[in-house]
Amino acid sequence: METVWENLDVEIGQLPKVEDVYFQRHPIRYRSYRMVVASIWWGIVVVGATVLGIALPEWWTLLVGSAVLILVGLTFFGIHIGYRKRSYALRQLDLTYRKGWLFYSITTIPFNRIQHTDVSQGPLERKFALCTLSIYTAGGSTSDLSIPGLEEDEAQQLRDFIAKKAASYE
Amino acid sequence: MSELNLSEPRRQNPIGIIVYVLRNFRAIAALFVATISIGSANPKVWIYIGILIIPMMVVLALFAYYQYRNFTFQVLEDELIIRKGVIFKDRTVIPADRIQSIQITSNLVQRIFSLVSLKVDTAGSKGNELEIPALERSFANELKALLYERKEKTKEGAGALDQAQPNENTNDSEEDKREEVLVHLSIVDLVKVGLTENHLKTGFIALAFVFGTWSQYQEFVERYFSGYIDEYAEEVANAGLRLIAMFLVIYAVMSVLISLARTFLRFFDLKTTLKSRSIEISTGLFKRNQDRIPIKKIQFVEWETNPLRRLVGFESARLHPSNSAGEASKKQRIEIPALKQEQSALLATGVFPEFVLPAHAIPADAFAYARFGAIIASFFLIPIAALGFYHFEWPSLFVLLCYVPIVFLSYQFGKNVEIGLNNKYVVIKKGWIFPVRIVLPGFKMQSIAFHQNIFLKRRKLAHVKIYTAAGSRSVRYLSEIEAFKLYNYLLYKVESHTGDWM
Numbered sequence: 001m002e003t004v005w006e007n008l009d010v011e012i013g014q015l016p017k018v019e020d021v022y023f024q025r026h027p028i029r030y031r032s033y034r035m036v037v038a039s040i041w042w043g044i045v046v047v048g049a050t051v052l053g054i055a056l057p058e059w060w061t062l063l064v065g066s067a068v069l070i071l072v073g074l075t076f077f078g079i080h081i082g083y084r085k086r087s088y089a090l091r092q093l094d095l096t097y098r099k100g101w102l103f104y105s106i107t108t109i110p111f112n113r114i115q116h117t118d119v120s121q122g123p124l125e126r127k128f129a130l131c132t133l134s135i136y137t138a139g140g141s142t143s144d145l146s147i148p149g150l151e152e153d154e155a156q157q158l159r160d161f162i163a164k165k166a167a168s169y170e
Numbered sequence: 171m172s173e174l175n176l177s178e179p180r181r182q183n184p185i186g187i188i189v190y191v192l193r194n195f196r197a198i199a200a201l202f203v204a205t206i207s208i209g210s211a212n213p214k215v216w217i218y219i220g221i222l223i224i225p226m227m228v229v230l231a232l233f234a235y236y237q238y239r240n241f242t243f244q245v246l247e248d249e250l251i252i253r254k255g256v257i258f259k260d261r262t263v264i265p266a267d268r269i270q271s272i273q274i275t276s277n278l279v280q281r282i283f284s285l286v287s288l289k290v291d292t293a294g295s296k297g298n299e300l301e302i303p304a305l306e307r308s309f310a311n312e313l314k315a316l317l318y319e320r321k322e323k324t325k326e327g328a329g330a331l332d333q334a335q336p337n338e339n340t341n342d343s344e345e346d347k348r349e350e351v352l353v354h355l356s357i358v359d360l361v362k363v364g365l366t367e368n369h370l371k372t373g374f375i376a377l378a379f380v381f382g383t384w385s386q387y388q389e390f391v392e393r394y395f396s397g398y399i400d401e402y403a404e405e406v407a408n409a410g411l412r413l414i415a416m417f418l419v420i421y422a423v424m425s426v427l428i429s430l431a432r433t434f435l436r437f438f439d440l441k442t443t444l445k446s447r448s449i450e451i452s453t454g455l456f457k458r459n460q461d462r463i464p465i466k467k468i469q470f471v472e473w474e475t476n477p478l479r480r481l482v483g484f485e486s487a488r489l490h491p492s493n494s495a496g497e498a499s500k501k502q503r504i505e506i507p508a509l510k511q512e513q514s515a516l517l518a519t520g521v522f523p524e525f526v527l528p529a530h531a532i533p534a535d536a537f538a539y540a541r542f543g544a545i546i547a548s549f550f551l552i553p554i555a556a557l558g559f560y561h562f563e564w565p566s567l568f569v570l571l572c573y574v575p576i577v578f579l580s581y582q583f584g585k586n587v588e589i590g591l592n593n594k595y596v597v598i599k600k601g602w603i604f605p606v607r608i609v610l611p612g613f614k615m616q617s618i619a620f621h622q623n624i625f626l627k628r629r630k631l632a633h634v635k636i637y638t639a640a641g642s643r644s645v646r647y648l649s650e651i652e653a654f655k656l657y658n659y660l661l662y663k664v665e666s667h668t669g670d671w672m
Contacts, residue, residue: 137616
């Protein structure tokens with residue numbers, strides 16, 4: 001069905017399309033980083049499940065075991081496939097981040113709505129020489145965007161660029 | 171212009187001492203109650219109570235006096251200065267332009283002495299609002315007006331340098347001109363609102379209450395019904411039904427009563443006044459709240475109703491101002507429970523200048539909603555049916571008939587989901603039995619997200635979520651193409667908007 005847009009002052013078709021922008025991917029070692037993080041988490045779960053498996057009757061062990069196996073498989077497959085989806089795009093007026101294989105999402109924050117930004121680096125991230133850029137708007141914690149897995153100098157540059165852009169609207 | 175002269179530090183109304191005394195007593199009330207309950211069991215303790223509590227009360231009363239004496243406030247140029255403290259002296263300076271909002275409230279004690287609190291909310295750290303707890307109402311109103319006046323003055327000074335906001339100054343003179351009472355609830359209206367509350371929701375509160383008091387009556391009920399069970403063994407099932415019926419009646423009556431009581435407490439004598447730059451709401455039976463919400467701060471307005479309320483011609487509106495310090499506690503109060511159609515229209519145009527409903531809207535995919543309903547229902551219907559089949563065989567498969575109403579309701583819900591937009595405003599409608607309508611100025615958006623899981627991708631559907639400074643709202647199951655159009659258009663609206671969003 002063709003929907004009619006009422007009294008708009010621009011031609012919708014002429015607007016820049018977020019879906020056609022050039023998206024910048026993360027360095028490939030970010031995928032390894034995510035795999036390591038997932039391994040640690042799932043390691044804990046598998047240990048827990050094994051303990052549970054010893055305590056429970058046999059058919060429960062099978063059920064829990066196969067559920068954990070499927071989830072582990074999905075997680076690692078998701079990280080592998082999802083790496084290609086995870087990317088950010090910088091435009092003149094906004095920043096876009098997209099991610100997700102099973103649950104794909106695109107988020108855009110216009111520069112004139114950014115409150116502040118910061119770059120952080122956890123202990124494991126330091127090992128991989130990766131940084132996380134967090135962007136805060138007035139939308140509260142829910143609307144904050146964080147872009148993990150950036151090269152250290154890339155994150156700094158990005159932050160400086162965004163901060164300068166955001167400050168120009170003050 | 172206000173003639174209030176507050177250049178000298180000033181104390182509050184002397185009756186305020188009583189307010190302070192009672193406040194301090196309340197702080198030890200728990201201790202008091204605890205000792206009394208112990209004391210009633212062991213009379214000897216009464217002596218200790220006397221020894222302990224009475225001097226404590228004297229000290230607290232003295233303390234209250236000094237609290238009153240040391241509390242002064244002063245308005246110098248464009249700063250509010252508050253000094254207070256007995257042991258630790260404290261001096262707080264608030265520049266008028268930092269003031270976000272000023273509220274006048276009064277609790278039961280204050281109302282007895284006809285005093286009010288003036289609370290100043292600043293945009294600083296969270297929960298750090300300032301309170302002047304004992305003022306006469308007329309004085310508080312004057313002080314509030316004075317503070318707002320100073321706030322506007324500093325803004326004007328800035329505005330003279332900054333030519334970008336010419337509207338501000340023209341609106342200033344309008345402030346006094348426009349003062350329209352939007353709603354003033356009569357008792358009849360109040361009863362109508364109370365009776366048409368969402369009883370399902372208040373019913374849950376009633377349920378919690380019933381379970382809370384259940385233990386008290388358990389013995390009685392068990393004795394009564396065990397008699398039945400013993401005498402008419404074959405009627406056990408019947409008695410069970412009767413119990414359920416009784417329970418349902420109690421549930422319904424409780425829900426309605428609680429709804430009424432809550433409505434009276436919250437919305438007694440509710441008065442909403444529409445001014446050109448703010449909305450003022452005063453409401454409440456025992457604890458009267460006076461709120462002033464600057465229109466600029468309102469991020470979106472949400473109207474909702476239910477079949478009963480629609481029957482009496484009312485819908486309720488919830489204002490969503492941006493979250494700032496002290497806002498969380500205020501959140502639930504900014505509701506106008508009874509608006510007639512023309513009042514709704516007035517509110518819309520009052521809050522959002524030049525508001526017109528978009529003539530066309532993008533509909534959501536109703537079948538997607540039906541599918542979603544069916545999937546969610548399967549999570550519990552299939553296990554229930556399977557378990558039932560295991561125990562009672564074929565008749566239990568009638569459980570699966572539940573799919574029909576669930577799918578139907580989901581479909582109807584989805585059929586009523588749409589997002590309309592015009593030059594300035596986004597209007598989201600959703601829901602069939604409990605319809606919700608959200609009006610959101612496009613430029614107030616903070617960020618936007620597009621969600622599409624792997625199943626939606628196959629069907630070329632997607633969700634769009636709009637984030638504002640007062641929370642987010644989403645529209646689900648739009649066609650992918652329309653979702654992207656919406657996404658790009660709203661971004662364009664925000665990015666091409668010059669000036670403040672708040």
